[in-house]
Amino acid sequence: FEYDLVITNGVCVTASDIGAWDLAIKDEKIVLQAPTGSLAQASAGRIIDAEGGYVMPGGIDCHAHLEEPAIFIKGSNGRSADSWETGTRSAVAGGNTSVIAFAPQQKSQPSLLATVERTHALATGNCYTDYGFHLLIADPNPDALQELKALKEEEGISSIKIYMTYTALQLRDDQILSVLLHARQHEILTMVHAENGDVLNWLTDQLEAQGKFAPKYHSNSRPPILEAEATNRAIALSSLLANTPILLVHISDPSAANRIRVAQNAGQPILAETCPQYLFLTRDDLDKPGFEGAKCVCSPPPRTRADQNAIWNGLANDTFAVLSSDHCPFKFEDTVAGKKSCITAEHPVGRFRYIPNGLPGIETRLPLAFSARRLALTKFVQVTSTNAAKLYGLYPRKGSMIPGVSDADLVIWYPEDRLGEVSITNGMLHHDVDYTPYEGRKVGNWPRYTILRGQVVWDRDGGGVMASKGVGQFVKRGSSSLGNIWETVRNHGPLDLEKL
């Protein structure tokens, strides 16, 4: 055969273009884009007729927690429910071809390189998507920061995450500055979880003192102002170090988004992410009888309907570069490591401060966002794939359809109106979780095929998940190329004490 795979009669959508092209794939790469129908008779190992459906670069979910210890909840011995195997299996069934999840540094074994090895041991041979690691920094001691150079140059890990909340993970402002200074030197992008941990802990104590333990009080303990304050502080620290790039993760609050926008308008390399839970859930979802609201406990918490609208606008106007899942599930019924681990005889509706934070969402991210029809198709591709590839140093190998250059990582949707309405149920999902926060929600389309480096790994009508675990490979990543953020930084010293 001349080609391994041909996709004919599709409507290709990239970050910049929509066009009726056929695609030819050989040796894991897209090798040809041709006028629609022209490859229908090509010599190929397999021909897929997209029947007019959209063909896009595969989804890249650049924020997921897989097999991660729940160190963010005091005293918890839980782990996020999905393994590298089940989390990436769920990802392909939702149209994703790459996942970047965390390699969590442990304070007892703080070596970053040892952290990477430990995470490789969990992921190797188990994944259905290609994958990478963000190093989660819990202990920025000088020895660990010395390892950032090797992390970037030898391990191909070009991003780290730090926390301004969660007692076991929260960094002081001076520690944040040290991390940012090192990250800057090695062109490593720092993801920041911006919530004021000290104040939300204080509010939690105040709520408990009044006997307020139910899941809904998680929202009261984390008001939007704590997110906006920490976002502002992170931007201030970044600007002190000559505009060191940061990415503010999982932004939920419009006033935080506005602060980000002001910095961007001033030319600062401030990037931001939001997640489906801030587009599709509200704080009312935590206000259910009994413990049910725990299913929607994540941080920051879902906000209001008006806030959802503002966050959609932030995706449309580029305040947010990416829409990621922040997939961090805990089983609901699991009374040891799951959401119900905080229920005791004394506290029949649990204690919100001990509910493991996080939601499943790696499989529903693309169908929910696509079906909402709030974003232009090219914008949808940008925020779910192309920008993620650029942000984390995977572009143009991932997130694009450049012949001869891009991996044949694709998602093919059903033709318009072919499926009718699909009602999301947990039973149809491929994660290892006993609930979805989107149970019963209707979507108008779903990924029909997911193709990883030319191999069909998901065929919804032809058997579901088609590949075996291990088909996904670790990808080494380079510096971020989104908006040339490192270019300005390279031309400036990090900190000029004379100029302060």
Ligand code: URP
């Ligand atoms: O509630 C959340 N977001 N859980 C995951 C951990 C994190 O902060 O991203």
Ligand code: ZN
């Ligand atoms: Zn260094």
Ligand code: ZN
């Ligand atoms: Zn976070």
Ligand code: ZN
């Ligand atoms: Zn997260």
